[in-house]
Amino acid sequence: MTETRTPDRRRFFRQLLGAEDAAAPGRAPWRRVPEVGAGDGDVLWSGWTGSGELFVVGDEGMVLRYTGSADAGGSQWQHMTLPTRLPLHGIWGTGADNLFAVGWMGVLLHFDGTQWRLLQGGVIDDQDGRFAPCEENTPLFAIDGNDQGQAWAVGDDGMIRHFDGHNWQQERSPTQVNLRAVACAPGNIVYAAGGEGTVLRRNSDGQWEKLDCPLGSGFHAILVMDDGSLLLGGGRYFVDQGGFRGELVRYKNDRFQALSFDDPMPRLRSLKAYKEGVLIVGDQGHLYYLKDLRLDKLESNSHHDLMDIIVLSTGEALAVGDFGTIMTAAEDFTQALAPPPKAAAASPWEIMDVPTRRQLWGVVEGQDGTCYAYGEAGTVMRLHGDTWELLPAPSELAVHCVWDTGAGLFAAGQLGRIFRFDGQQWALHYDLNLDLTILGMWGSSPESVYAVGDEGLILHFDGLGWQRMPSGTQSALYSLWAMDDEHMLAPGDFGLVLRYNGTEWADFNVGTENFLYGIWGDSLSDIYAVGLSGTLAHFNGQRWQQMATRLRDDLLSISGSEAAGAFIVGTRGCVMRLDDDQWVYEPSGTDAGLRSVCATRNGAVYAVGDRGTVLQRPLS
Incomplete structure (x- = not known):
């Protein structure tokens, strides 16, 4: 069995940039570019x-x-x-x-x-x-x-x-x-x-x-x-x-x-x-390489006449000739043809110091403007000025959502448990007694808080206790967005969005089969939904329309405010910003997956994600 060698990409790019031994051009073997559209009877x-x-x-x-x-x-x-x-x-x-x-x-x-x-x-x-x-x-x-x-x-x-x-x-x-x-x-x-x-x-x-x-x-x-x-x-x-x-x-x-x-x-x-x-x-x-009047014959692996040389922007070259021949010394023709790597565009985002390297699932702004970030192993952080400080852990379970009611801080996540923080310590507030994860939370007042999660789970707190609401689905519900208690949306699996009218939850067809993870809008006639494989949909008050993003990244969260504008984050450090009704890519300065974004009322924006990554987009 012949072993197939996978080219070392880092080494290859060093070759293209000329960082290898200066004598390498006189030694590199040349070979034909595969799958050229010319035949053996063609002269190039x-x-x-x-x-x-x-x-x-x-x-x-x-x-x-x-x-x-x-x-x-x-x-x-x-x-x-x-x-x-x-x-x-x-x-x-x-x-x-x-x-x-x-x-x-x-x-x-x-x-x-x-x-x-x-x-x-x-x-x-x-x-x-x-x-x-x-x-x-x-x-x-x-x-x-x-x-x-x-x-x-x-x-x-x-x-x-x-x-x-x-x-x-x-x-x-x-x-x-x-x-x-x-x-x-x-x-x-x-x-x-x-x-x-x-x-x-x-x-x-x-x-x-x-x-x-x-x-x-x-x-x-x-x-x-x-x-x-x-x-x-x-x-x-x-x-x-x-x-x-x-x-x-x-x-x-x-x-x-x-x-x-x-x-x-x-x-x-x-x-x-x-x-x-x-x-x-x-x-x-x-084929020959001439330098300082020294002529080196190169290994061409061809006996066909070679007619011309095309020098590529990477410094590599192609030789073309008889019998449909196109040859290169580069190990990867596609990479050799690509333009030289450009300097990374300056990012308006800054990486913040945080006291954890654990996975962060979300970030949210409280009623008084305080921001909270949360994640694995009971991690909950509070932003004080420009410093993130750890709060006591509600438990060892992962925290997937936090909501500040103005009269207490709720945190929920694994095993359907909800904890409440009184400013000093956490106490178990509700236990679903099921192995279901609560994934999203929103509330309009201390007497009205909603939570959603796995298998169509929807809970409502009326100031006295938590009650389960019928959802009509077994799909996971990943987050919550609302204008008020009578206008609420929850995205889920296979393009599902549930809509609440103050009385019941009903299906709200978006027109995609991809999972949807986040929803945000600035009015009932201007709403966006984001999801798997670059899915982005817009609701204009009458119908949903899919928007082309040309992204392979999963879009995991969306948030906006009047002062900050609207932002989307996703895998591989993906960030998009809404600019005059067009979503434009914005360099984040990181390749870490970003799981959540929060555009605050004062104009600052925060994004959190893998490896304890916290980004800040300061006030412009």
Whole structure:
């Protein structure tokens, strides 16, 4: 049995961020990216990436788009619809909604984020239905642009086309030699290269000139180095070596120099800056890493010709080529394509010091503005100023709800027991004598307090004693929200909400099958319910409507006040805030599950949860 190794994610991210040994780029093996949408008969020529998306162009008018999301057929690589079947050799753009692709028969395409449109090329002769022998049909093989949004495309017969940000126009070229590479340099300088050792430079005045290169290489790639020098790659036939050989040439201080290495190379197709060095790809699956004039051959596990390199925002790269090949050295292609981790957004929440690390189930504001937090093993805390202090434990049982009547503090939880605190000590106030947990509590006065819990449990205290009320359900009821004694809601399992009208409890259909844990509203026509797997529903006084949150987190509690606004909390530190009728995500600064939130009357907000976590959102 072969052992499958699970990649160490921390180590992998260190690799992407360049924190590993600097020699690693010269040792890492490359492998094909799985489940690419191209076939063995397809040649992939180039690609572009940005904002977590990837576009790869190839033969037969192919553009593969990768967004990280599967389409309706389950494929993550989407074949885009194009107005041509001609091969595409190069792609460049300022964003995923502004891309240009160039190719055979002078094809020049533009993508606006919605569709590809043919701008130039591919002109058909009306008489014989074939491609017309016109200048517009001159094949284009490479494209590059600058930060100002200008671009240049080059091709056969010295063809150079320029995009000034608005229109494409042909520029005067000093050569008729086929051009295969173009690269933009700082200072509005542009270089182009091609066959017979041809290297062109466009100066800042927009004029192209031919540089005096004594070498006869057929150049396929140009890389502008940090020091302003050029590195050119290609190949030519050497009589003395009896065959075609790849060649690297450096242009520095107005001089061309062929770089010499011990091992012969095949034709070189692309050069890109990569991990403080240069990544080089060529025919027959050859991959090299060049740094400080040291050339290391990389393990590619492929014999297919590699045509271009796509450098990703993470510092990793892809190599594309013949037979639908896309390769990377990253252990996880999806992670390699992801944009670099951004600095965590500043959180308006502060973590408070508390005298416990036990699970906290809830937080509530009392009649006089005092806040209480409570949880496992009889934990009850009271907020005094900015300090949480432990009260005596009612028992060793978990406390799941607390309510301040103004004339005494009630605490309830496991085994259906309710305790009352007189300011000094707790006393057992009621014992259900059943193994049911009381989960929520609300009261309008010392003579009217309600409690709900497991198996449809509903209790009412009338100032004299606790009485059980018929609920008509065996579902657990997780909390209570009320405007008064005649308007009360209790959420429960499988989308259940019970509504009390002062006389009886009845089902109030929300329209979801997910468990609901919390309810809050600022009026009877503006109520929200939250629950499992990001469930969020709104009641407008007439009907419930589901709201999309795109969250996988369970939403466990909701609370609001006029001074503080409304907040939702949930698993993995999830916090949402209501902003102009829209719920927006807000960084909490913690990954701890948050079980309860309380928006106080004075504007401060508190959230409590796992590992004794207590967060405070101070007055703004």
